[in-house]
Amino acid sequence: MIALDTHVVAWLHAGELRRIPATVRTRLNNEEIGISPMVLLELEYLYATERLTLPADSLFADLEQTIGLKLLIEPFSGIVRESLKLTWTRDPFDRLIAGHALTGHHDLATKDRTIRRHCKRAFWA
Secondary structure (H helix, E strand, C coil), X not given: CEEECHHHHHHHHHCCHHHXXXXXXXXXXXXXXXXXXXXXXHHHHHHHCCCCCCCHHHHXXXXXXXXXXXXXXXXXXXXXXXXXCCCCCCCHHHHHHHHXXXXXXXXXXXXXXXXXXXXXXXXXX
């Protein structure tokens, strides 16, 4: 299972596939994909600040139906405990999204260089 970072979800929904490297798109097409519930919260934040045009639930429902996007479920307490170790960022979204990927043993598709530099499961090519 591949976990997706928030920007990847937004690009997939907007049809901006050119922003995602071909090697990453190949993996997304050939493996199951999912998101942390924290991605939903960040998408809703982006909607509330008018950086997205759809609320998170609608965006997720569209991608669930069209590409089979799943919601990743791991115990929240384990995700938080893993996230406490991620002192390389103060961004709570990044900490919990990376912590979720690590807890669930999911590879994390992200363009974010900081996450890739510090999270052993993160990739972008």
